[in-house]
Amino acid sequence: MPAQHSTADRQTGIVRLLLLAVAVWCVLASPASGAVGVRDFCCRVPMSDGLRLATHVYLPRFPKGRCPVILIRTPYPLDQFGRLEARFACREGFGLAVQEIRGSSRAHPRAVVSEAESGGEPWSSGRRHCGTPLFEQDGWMGSQDGQTTIRWIARQAWCNGQVLTWGPSAMGITQNLLAPGAPAALKAQMIAMAPSDMFAQAVFQGGALRKEAVEGWLAEMPFAKDNLEAILAHPTYDPFWARRNCLPQAERVNAPALFIGGWHDAFLQGTLDSFAAIQNRGGPAARGKCRLVVGPWTHADLVWVVDPRQAERLPAAASAVRFFREQLFSCGRAGRSMPVCYYLMGDSCDPGSPGGRWCASERWPPPSTATTFYFHADGSLARSAPVEPGRLSFQYDPGNPVSTRGGRNLARQAGPLDQRSVESRSDVLVFSTDVLHHPLVVAGRIEARLHVSSDCPDTDFTVKLTDVYPDGRSILVCDGILRARFRESFAQPSLLEPGRVYPLTVDLWSTAIAFSRGHRIRVAISSSNAPRFEPNPNTGAPLLPPAPPRTANNTVHLSPAHASSIVLPICSGAE
Incomplete structure (x- = not known):
């Protein structure tokens, strides 16, 4: 029998995860730029096979002009989030583009600007995208929706040619999958709590089906039964899973990434393995330039960071804004800081415990x-x-x-x-x-x-x-x-x-x-x-x-x- 989870519990989990993502984004951000306010429009961005993916674009209202743009690719409906993230992104002088991936649901119509102004086909109401299994077009093989979207954004009049990607969980999976062989316009990524090998780190850990994770997550997705059947049809590591394993492609990654994980996160090893692979084997623009932050967290239980009174508990190394600025503007801070920041757990009631503190290291794992x-x-x-x-x-x-x-x-x-x-x-x-x-x-x-x-x-x-x-x-x-x-x-x-x-x-x-x-x-x-x-x-x-x-x-x-x-x-x- 499937694991039982109430709709309220699942919706609460998604909300908590999105709040976490916003908190990680904004904590210890650099002082706000001159950008004030947000202007936005929706469009459908053409993929290589003619399919057009719903995309919501947010840009700083002032000052006008071209800016670096952060891309979030998600399987969740666009109306679930975006505006709060856009507020923080535009305040820092970044644009934001949120796109629903192929195989996800989109049934939230709204008025949009003209096609000429948006740079793509206006977003109109309609059914979900074609019945392609989730992430099928997001891997490094064949047609690559994420890479196509980066090229499209970089060509737009409102982008300065620099694209960054950002997001946790499924939004991190899409980043891992698009990174190998991505266009030069991709300058940096912030990937939180996401697997890089979908077989071993997400679905079949040790060869055993992760029942509560797979069934619990797919319950939120359209056509959950079809996706579950596709997964169960591949119980061994085969080409289906090879298309969803980025680790062997680390040498083709040329954008440095800030990886954020938790010791009790469902995808912890994916975070650690991704960092190690790209930090040690990545392309020239990524190798040796990545950062890793791991805290005492579960996958979504980080809501305390949205409380500004607790902001000091999250290390400065976890700031996506800071990391993005270091990569875009070659700030000297990146070269002076250690690449790994991890929380050493321990008995919080024992004053003699060496745990309960943040540690820095040149590598993971430490000696x-x-x-x-x-x-x-x-x-x-x-x-x-x-x-x-x-x-x-x-x-x-x-x-x-x-x-x-x-x-x-x-x-x-x-x-x-x-x-x-x-x-x-x-x-x-x-x-x-x-x-x-x-x-x-x-x-x-x-x-x-x-x-x-x-x-x-x-x-x-x-x-x-x-x-x-x-x-x-x-x-x-x-x-x-x-x-x-x-x-x-x-x-x-x-x-x-x-x-x-x-x-x-x-x-x-x-x-x-x-x-x-x-x-x-x-x-x-x-x-x-x-x-x-x-x-x-x-x-x-x-x-x-x-x-x-x-x-x-x-x-x-x-x-x-x-x-x-x-x-x-x-x-x-x-x-």
Whole structure:
């Protein structure tokens, strides 16, 4: 059954996300330029195949003349936002163009200026664009609507030839997709909380369908059923997903970007991987010029930044206006600041914690030492490897999965929630360190290296990392999943031989946290986390049509020959 989310909840989520986007845009902006007021018009911009996309253009009323223009490409209706963003953009001397992408809904007619004045076909009422799957024309292959739009904007009399792009979430996805091979008119981007590899970072994390995220988001889109069917028809990494993966195309990106993410964001790893790819492998105009800001945030839970009394809590590095001005006018500030600004999480009630502060670094991840902690049959988690044979087993019933409690969710409650209620289940294996005598700082990507077996041809393995407080709370830090058939490749699945021991690696993505003195580090292993992930039926059958599920008896091996562990990147001098 689809994950249940009320219409009010989904609408509230969109509003909160848009408020966040405006706040990130305007916080710590440079002093306002001479622009006063906004003039606007709507038009339909022609694409290479003749389709015309609805676009709302906002320009500074005074002073008149040509200006750099910020482009936002969105799957959401144009009447949901734009005016508030335009107010801040035009105040700073930028124009703003908001465009609905191909495959999105547009049913909000309004009077417009003439075609001659707008530079495109006037916007008239009508049905949505053709039934192309979302983002189909936004990738780096074939016809590219985003790049076509940039060229169109740069040619207009009201643009000075400089185009920037901006936006979070889906509006960030469109930016990632248009960046490889974009026209020279694209000068910079601000991309917040967006995946760059739609298969691994958005839809099939670890090969498992991100049920609540996919179904929750598509519920807001037109023709949700058609889009869901298109996704489920491609459960492995194939050309469909290759067209929606920008990372291999980093060398073709020539516009620097400010990337903004959150440690509890649904698309965190996409933000980090995008930054690393373009910062290290981008084209000459982008390589070494990107910026990264990561805070202790969920995907949309940043509404506090719209309160001006709290503005100082957001670092100056998160200002899109500042970043855009640095790129357009070659301000010296960009060369002097460190490219990475990240929040080190920790116990906010512990005055001795090294966490709870913003850190700067020349790169992500910062320097660290990969340190292995082994799982032991007595439930301990230690740096010493096991010396005796051991194994722990549990029964996984797809009809009674472990319930999702926080984490990197999109359409339900997200963030660092207490896991004790699910850790007490018989199908969850728990391993804890001794009480820490010194703080331990972990910053970087985390992976669990397991040796497992099952009596089924396929099953899932989930891993959670938690921070255990002195009062017993087990607060989620990060987690991951791997569908066993994808242990070797997401393109070529391989089923399990029942009873055979296999090595596999579960990617927990990344984090930055200080475990305080008096706390413990805990790892919980199971085979489900629903509705965040679609429960594995354990049959090994294709995703569609669904087969009757079966119960799996799964084992984690803990012997010297088949040790299981988690690898933590411990920062130098943190112990």
